[in-house]
Amino acid sequence: MQHLDCPQCSKKIDLNLVSCPQCHAAQGLEAFSGVDPDIRIKNQKLAIWFGFLFGGLGLHKFYLGQHLKGSLYLVFSWTLVPIVVGWVDAVRTLKMSPFNFQQRYCRREGQHYI
Template sequence: MHTQTCPQCSHHIHTSSCTCTECDTAIGLDALSGMDPHIRNRNQKLAVWFGVVLGVFGAHKFYLGQHSKGWLYLLFSWTLVPMVMGWIDSFNTMKMSAFSFEQRYARRVSLQ
């Protein structure tokens, strides 16, 4: 079994781990990239396309993690009102800066 030492707490961890099990410090390439491995980022362009093409079904809301709003869009999809609202949401998402999008929709993943 190959192990390495955590630079933060000196705990021995497996070489395939990207974080220390004791202190959650990023190890290896994750530490060099400056990205938190526990945060899942969403793609802004993909969210816009989901809103334009599948907005009537609320696909963009499900993709962005807003499941209750997605279910409302799906429930009222027969009225075609969610289609227009999906286009409006897509336009607003497209106007949003990349930083604002990440701040709003990046979600922290639990370690369990």
Template sequence: MVCPECGAGLALDALAGIDPALTLRSQRAASRFGLWLGTFGIHRFYLGQPVRGSLYLAFCWTLVPTVLGIVDGIRMANMSRQQFYRRCCLA
């Protein structure tokens, strides 16, 4: 059974194919971490991407991660909720 408006599964269909260990992240927190602490890759660590976070941290002295963090923060803030979970939380 599927919702005709949004296409989301209803009842037990909603749980099909979902990993029970999946933890959802806050889109607002991730975008704020990107804007405020993006230089150090905190938003990447928060999203469960430690390799990317480590690269931001390793190159924080170049200020390139600062620009990337601001861009990431703005992009995450402007994504729809479905896009955010598909791109950031499930990757």
């Protein structure tokens, strides 16, 4: 009989068990149940860097899934106004709590039909 270590409590458990009898932590692929594969996680620090470095081109808006706003930044990039607005967006994102960032930008992607 094969055994493995529980990732939570490090107790030796049978390979075929779904959860650890000691700490009741899910094992194997069952640990990932309930995770929605359609949710796209965004990185707040990366969005801030994109806003500071490439805000004039709207890269941070494209990264956050706001393609229309990103396109407007790109169209008006020759006016240099999007650079300043990109810096303001970066500062606002920097001041945002991680929870609020996740609530606002980490959503399910819409249905895509061919």
